[in-house]
Amino acid sequence: MDLKDEFYSAVDAVHNNISFEATTANEISTFETSIRFLGGLLSAHDLSGDARLLAKARDVGDMLYKAFDTPERMPIPKWDFHAALDEGSVQGSPGQLLLAEMGSYSLDFTRLSLLTRDPKYHELAARITDLLYETQMTTKVPGLWPSHVGLTADSLDRGSDYTFGAEADSAYEYTAKMVALLGGQVGQYEEMYARSVDAAAKYLFYRPLNPGDEDILVSGTARSHAGSGAPWTETSAQHLSCFAGGMLALGGRLTGNKSHVDMGGKLARGCVWLYKGGPRGLLPEATMLVACPDAGDCAWERDIGVWHDALRRKYGTSKPVEDVIADNRLPQGWVNIYGGCYILRPEAIESVFVLYRVTGDRKLMDEAWEMWAAIDKATRTAMANSAVEDVNPPGGKRLRMSDSMESFWLSETLKYFYLLYSEPELMSLDEWVFNTEAHPLRRMLS
Template sequence: MLLFSRRRVWALILTGLIFFFLISFRRLNSAALSSVGLYPKNGSPHGAGGDSLASYWARIKPHYPVDSMRPLPTGSPSALPPVQTTFAPESATDRSLRLDRQAAVKDAFLRCWKSYRQKAWMSDELAPISGHRKGHFGGWGATLVDSLDTLWIMGLREQFDEAVAAAASISFETTTIKEVNVFETNIRYLGGFLAAYDLSGDARLLKKAREVGDMLYAAFDTPNRMPMTRWDLHAASRGQMQVAHEHVLLAEIGTFSLEFIRLSLLTGDPKWFDAVQRIMEAFQEQQQTSHLPGMWPVVVNARKMEFDKHTDYTLNAMADSLYEYLPKTHALVGGLLPMYREMYEASMDTAIRYNFFRPMVPDGNDILISGMISAKSDNSHTKLRPEGQHLGCYTGGMLALGGKLIQNQTHVGTGEKLMDGCVWAYQAAPLGIMPELFYALPCKSTEQCAWDEKLWVQEVIDMAGLNNLDVDSADAEALIAKKRLPKGYTHIPDARYILRPEAIESVFVLYRITGRQDLIESAWKMFEAIDQNTRTELANSALGNVLEDKPPMSDSMESFWLGETLKYFYLMFSEPDLISLDEYVFNTEAHPLKRLLPT
């Protein structure tokens, strides 16, 4: 008995020493990581609140586990150049007007939020005319999660607390749809939870972010660790093996760095950082081997990891956010990952040379539009498709932000002209709302571009597929009137407005960077035109044709209306220190994530 007791005592002592060592090591490791912002000082590798219970998706054994995990970046973040300008004190009159406009935006948000709360709570979307529910984005409450940080930013604490409690109950173990869009899930759900956590510090939000992150990480369980961008979640849950697809959109495989790296920084778990770096390192290796060196084609092969073979190159739809995330990731990590700055500079050198064109417009404004390039075999054979897209309006803000971060005034100036191009597209349109897609006539010279009415009419005829010799002046006038083409537009193949945020996004960013006072009025005109023409009895609806006096409504209100568009309008009329661009970086769904800053 005595021998047994002594052994037991020594075992207990040894166990205690081991436990003490592990706790001490964990605290030291946590403190070291906290020094560069890898997760909160009172956090743990399991996330805020010390959640040690693995989520459903974290418990599923992978078929292709990672052999060697990339470690999180270490060192002190750099003091990157400031982004925001210094604003002069505003007069009492200006302040009163600004606050009135801010209140109008907040009222528009509350109207929509109330209707969503009453008729579509916990669903992905509210149908703003019929009041029905929609579930296009997994059935996990996309509007609810997308709106969390907007609620916080607008000071709606009661609604925020209710929304967080509801969001905490969402289960990501299954879905209501057949196939999950991993890109959309990442930017809306993971980005939404991370931003709301960064703003509020509510531990429940980081717990949900980790749950979403674990689910998304399962989509990377392929032989080469490239993700399933359109993912059969049900099959993965059953343990079926999966292989990355051969035809993948550039944006859908290249838009993870902000959310995945931020999640790894907050939790101390490097697996998400490792996952995204595998993608981005492959992109960097092939950046100069594409048909348009410096850029990547719209379609890539994830299965073979070929990111340089196709022929169409754009910063617009299907490619957009890959480019957007390069300077933003550089800002997020405080310059600790130089590859993102390098990739941004190389891609923009090419885009500035090939993709941006000056359109011929009646007042001769020096503006730019972001178009599409088709390249054959090498960049000596390129063809510009002079199309402008509402989605492409983010490019102005991206280049201005990137230019400030790397102290490149050419980028800032180019971004300003791209933003001015989108403001023109709004102001020239019949209702003051830019269409989804349009064409314009590129100027022969970016230095001088006088308006030529005959040349514009000829281009309209050509774009209509008619023979110019068979169309007299009366016929041309009738064609222009029938198509309701504003001067400067040559063709509008898609006249919808789906409540998009990209134009006001760039106006907001350029206002914060330049302080241009005319942008305040431009933003207000945009808001008035959008709200007046999209308002329904319940909320706001996408429009079918902005060329008509009373455009038809499509009974659609995507979550980004509350998560992005109204947020940017609200911030446009806020004090400049509310979500400062020197402290936060927005993901492509307008979710602000905290930047690593030097201590």
Template sequence: MVMRRRLWFPLGTATLLLLFYWSWTAQDEYQWTGLGKPAQGPQEEHQVDTAPLDNSDYFWRKLPTHYPVRDIKPLPTGKPHALPKIQTTFGKESEHDAATRKERQQAVKKAFARCWNSYKENAMMSDELAPISGTTKDVFGGWGATLVDSLDTLWIMGMREEFEEAVTAAADIRFESTSLTTVNAFETTIRYLGGFLAAYDLSGDRRLLRKAREVGDMLYKTFDTPNRMPISRWDFDNAAQGGKQVAPEMALVAEVGSLCMEFTRLSLITGDPKWYDATERIREIFEEQQSTTKLPGMWPISVNPREKLFNVDNTFGLGAMADSTYEYLPKMHALVGGLIPSYQTMYEESMKTALKYNVFRPMLPGSPDILISGTIHVEKVGGKEALNLEHQGQHLVCFAGGMLAVGGKLFGNAEHLEAAQKLVDGCIWTYKAMPHGIMPETFIMHPCKSNEGCEWDELLWKRAILREAGFDDLAEVDDADSIISEWRLPKGFVKIPDTRYILRPEAIESVFILYRATGRKDLLESAWTMFETIQKNTRTALANAALADVTTEGRPEKIDSMESFWMGETLKYFYLIFSEPDLINLDEWVFNTEAHAFKRLLP
């Protein structure tokens, strides 16, 4: 926030001296950017935090820049637009409903507090707590990923004493070194930069802005390449030693296209456009090549940053390795108050393609009206390109329902809102269909011929299982029974390639967003059922653990793993769905892909 100086001085020498001092300190604050003054743009209308942060000698700032930017793109200007509401209008709830909701909210908070205390006692400053052995893991730089991921959750849950203790600890994190050989720039961005920014936006604690600036300066070094494209899997030591870098020839599209929210928010808060400039260059390439890919409207799962080729690969989907590139399109529109119209256009074009080709209605008992998102492979058949839809669902792709709910409300698109409901219902159905009420990582289903639906056909289901198992069409249908037993397949599932549950948030994320967008009360019950089944099966003596196989009849085996998103995302969304609707109102806040809440620009 702008430092508002409320001290008044008499006119005269004292005033002149004060003005001279202010001018000198402001210049000192900005001279390291190479711009000489704060960027012009909407941030000046939206309370830019421009006061010195006392870190002008920070390690990553002092390193030489090999490929400097000569033409920094300025932040968008103008007054943010009054965008359509995302949240529905909630009526007055009964005393019974309010009591039930608050009781459930406190149960979620209790589960979080238990995990937080175990992390604090056994793994503080490490990336993760191993929830069975009580040991520690450092997989995201060794900079306290769970600590930083949990900051805004602590604030949102009203745990102010714990928040203050956590901020004090986080202020001591040093980003000058790491135990890792390679740092994942995307994961660092969404967890650390996103975590610090959200906690700052919520609390206003300037220590958090200082840490966000430190992470931002470190990550900005990944863009110091000849064409200013980022290095997703980053040689940290080479960069720290001042070595020259070049962008990779292959990167996952999500790791290139999902940096814009965090970088833009940092630029808006500080008034320094360099981070916005870095990711705006990426957005322009996405926009230029969107209609030239092998599935026009969407971008392939892998891209070539070195040659700036984002249209060559032949695999397309909304799931793993691509997800947040699409997720950030409507969210960026909300974040900047509609001041970058291209994000709406890019979102609408991508979803036009995805809803036409990537989603399918599975053949299921009872013929529920649900949708699943699959993966398209563009293949050569008889010298011509053909589209082959892989009917594999993923827990991770459950985020898509929430994305379409946000986009549907922001852009007044009823088709997107309808698709959002069917995709979310598909995830809920998959949870309920499994023996423990928990969705696996991946699964395969047999599609209806059209998304309008089809009747359940057990013979057709068994034939699909046989084909998946490698049998030809002459195989006896009875052979499928042994496969169904061996693979532990509930009716409707053709195969479950990955039976794990790793405490993922994507299903409850979309249930929460759809609830806020529509007010559907059944979503509250679905959320509570999900929470209870997850708690029952994942709870350990210390915290909560991932599960090896959710298809077993007996209690699933636990894995000694609890990723930081369990506390940063999953429990946060469970808490928020049972909160008052104005707690993190979606018309005022927008979540990054790690569930960190950023303030939107508002008119």
């Protein structure tokens, strides 16, 4: 975009005015600080070579390092920065973590170690990687970790929900992206990635019943309680899970597994279908669908009764199914919208972008443009784009804006739309890997 003057003006401001030795916040999120602050500074350094940015990144890394000073050497998720500075203070165990809070340090910490030649940051993340690797095939859903995890091998499998969605997503994402960052030199990450995809194909991915009989996939949630037998798949659809298509496209390309690229294509197009069929062309935060009774032979006209049966189970039988659909303003094949907000998330366009860069399929550009037109129409205001409180309001009411715009709209969503229509040499995936906030890091073997 050739905004070099603006960029270096911002670098001067960061260098002169930003300190990571103090904060006015009572607590900081270690996870968010890593993926946003550390990842952003590392990326800006990789793009520009400006040593001042690496120095600031190291300041962030040193600050976060202290959050791992716990009995299990696991990070405190909501960290009292001020208490940690008190002499003689002892930090207790966080007790449990969300999977994403535990498993999303590897990419940014490893890049920091590579640039500073100080292994201590990578070693913190590697300790977590070793624990996840050790326990991966011994959970209630072998190959996947629960969204809520304990801090030791004996206690890690404490949760009952297994998903690529909320509270878990980036831990899985980074297994493939660490293969990219290190050029496949550490086989542990490739094995963890492959295990998780095998398990997800069995327990998470399903073919949704849809009017066009499209051969697409959606990533749901597996549930398994101790002693309850085999896991079962909930046919949910979270916007957050839409990153999975890009993960499989990238991971398949890196590991030479075409079946993963093909599966990633079906997942990415599943999210495109959810946008197209969703209220006002948007995919809300979370919805419930219905799976084809036979993934290999799915016909809407023949199997529509499966959808109707799911509606009766959800809403009862006091009303005709047609009235239930109309009253709840349900798109065809949808059972329930249980998270109706739209907050400008990037995961769907991220997967479309990665799939396009991997396959070169130009149809993806047309499908992405339809997504963009719907998003911009629904969210544009006089000042900026706003999140929407409910994409499916009753009685044809206008969408209600929430007067908020998450930072990922700029750092991720708009970036992926822009790069999709740019020349593929710009931020080539042969040279760069994007962290979970879409901050590009230079690959080790580029």
